[in-house]
Amino acid sequence: MTKIGIIGCGRITQRRHAPEYAGNPDVEIVGYYDRTRVRAENLSKLYGGQVFDTVEELLANQEIDAVSVCVANCAHAEISIQAMKAGKHVLCEKPMATTVEECQQMLQTARETGRFLMIAQNQRFNTGHVRAKELIAQGVIGTPLTFKTSFCHGGPENWLSIGPQDGKPVGNIWFFDKKVASMGAMADLGIHKADLIQYLLCQDITEVTAKVLTLDKKDENGNLIEVEDNAICILRLANGVVGTLTVSWTDYGAEDNSTVIFGTKGLMRIYDNSEHTIQISTDRGDQIYYDLDRMMTNVNQRESGVMSEFVRELETGDWSNAANESSVNAIRAVIAAFQSSAEDRTIHLKEM
Numbered sequence: 001m002t003k004i005g006i007i008g009c010g011r012i013t014q015r016r017h018a019p020e021y022a023g024n025p026d027v028e029i030v031g032y033y034d035r036t037r038v039r040a041e042n043l044s045k046l047y048g049g050q051v052f053d054t055v056e057e058l059l060a061n062q063e064i065d066a067v068s069v070c071v072a073n074c075a076h077a078e079i080s081i082q083a084m085k086a087g088k089h090v091l092c093e094k095p096m097a098t099t100v101e102e103c104q105q106m107l108q109t110a111r112e113t114g115r116f117l118m119i120a121q122n123q124r125f126n127t128g129h130v131r132a133k134e135l136i137a138q139g140v141i142g143t144p145l146t147f148k149t150s151f152c153h154g155g156p157e158n159w160l161s162i163g164p165q166d167g168k169p170v171g172n173i174w175f176f177d178k179k180v181a182s183m184g185a186m187a188d189l190g191i192h193k194a195d196l197i198q199y200l201l202c203q204d205i206t207e208v209t210a211k212v213l214t215l216d217k218k219d220e221n222g223n224l225i226e227v228e229d230n231a232i233c234i235l236r237l238a239n240g241v242v243g244t245l246t247v248s249w250t251d252y253g254a255e256d257n258s259t260v261i262f263g264t265k266g267l268m269r270i271y272d273n274s275e276h277t278i279q280i281s282t283d284r285g286d287q288i289y290y291d292l293d294r295m296m297t298n299v300n301q302r303e304s305g306v307m308s309e310f311v312r313e314l315e316t317g318d319w320s321n322a323a324n325e326s327s328v329n330a331i332r333a334v335i336a337a338f339q340s341s342a343e344d345r346t347i348h349l350k351e352m
């Protein structure tokens with residue numbers, strides 16, 4: 001039985017962490033902390049467990065083995081490090097942190113304390129991505145040459161509250177606050193796809209060329225928000241594969257969360273076809289379909305698989321999704337996009 005504490009009781013906890021832990025027979029939720037106490041109280045009523053008054057009080061609880069860190073981006077590193085130093089294993093929401101240095105401090109703390117640190121990069125656990133990785137490794141499209149991957153929707157203000165706990169269904173305005181979020185669509189969406197492409201192709205990103213822009217999204221005063229609402233990046237991987245990563249908070253139509261990999265023997269569309277999870281078109285003209293599931297969207301939510309995998313790896317000691325240098329590299333690539341855009345040049349990640 002793994003005993004869990006949850007720090008940060010907003011949307012991602014309400015929608016995924018708390019219900020997925022509560023539905024896991026190998027887990028007991030010991031308690032919650034949120035600086036907006038009513039959010040912790042609401043979860044306690046729904047799923048059991050106590051409400052703590054401070055992060056320190058939660059971390060001092062000897063029953064708790066592991067914590068989910070589900071606070072705003074700017075506090076991921078500090079709270080994860082604090083938790084590991086208090087002896088807790090950590091599942092930290094994405095982005096891992098907001099600087100490369102913070103990520104490295106998190107890895108260093110995990111090494112020093114011997115704690116399991118995992119980042120909630122849930123796209124890795126989508127059935128289509130798991131199957132696609134196996135198929136690519138089997139060579140069904142030959143050797144990968146290029147790719148395009150996108151994550152585009154209408155913005156985080158649509159990621160609404162699912163309960164009356166806030167009195168009104170306000171959007172996540174902190175996502176637009178540079179001090180709290182650090183970055184906009186790149187931290188929200190780009191990190192998912194930077195991590196995913198490294199995971200699917202088993203290669204780290206080595207170069208980034210990008211345009212990072214704020215085109216349309218406005219704050220409550222009608223001014224453009226201070227973080228980016230769009231980014232278009234060209235990525236080069238260590239083995240020479242090149243592709244595009246596109247993110248947007250101004251896709252006011254249907255959400256796009258697709259990836260296409262082009263290889264020497266064909267191409268693979270993943271979550272790019274509403275009828276089929278994976279579509280492979282071979283150089284011989286064959287079409288092969290895998291019908292597994294549909295991509296999870298803000299509207300179409302289902303079990304992410306992250307919490308069950310975290311608990312499984314913790315209990316078995318198979319820490320295969322532990323944060324590592326590639327996790328840090330995905331953040332490095334995201335940050336490089338800003339430097340590339342500002343300096344109008346390609347950034348080689350080894351120069352950072």
Ligand SMILES: NC(=O)c1ccc[n+]([C@@H]2O[C@H](COP(=O)([O-])OP(=O)(O)OC[C@H]3O[C@@H](n4cnc5c(N)ncnc54)[C@H](O)[C@@H]3O)[C@@H](O)[C@H]2O)c1
Nearest residue numbers: 008009010011012034035036070071072073075093094095
């Ligand atoms: N994996 C995913 O697909 C996914 C989806 C959405 C959000 N997220 C991530 O989850 C994190 C939380 O996002 P959210 O949508 O739940 O936001 P949210 O605003 O709904 O919830 C954040 C909660 O954290 C609390 N909080 C903030 N700073 C805190 C601190 N220092 N100490 C204690 N509590 C604090 C807030 O009171 C709030 O209740 C973000 O980092 C976001 O990037 C991940």
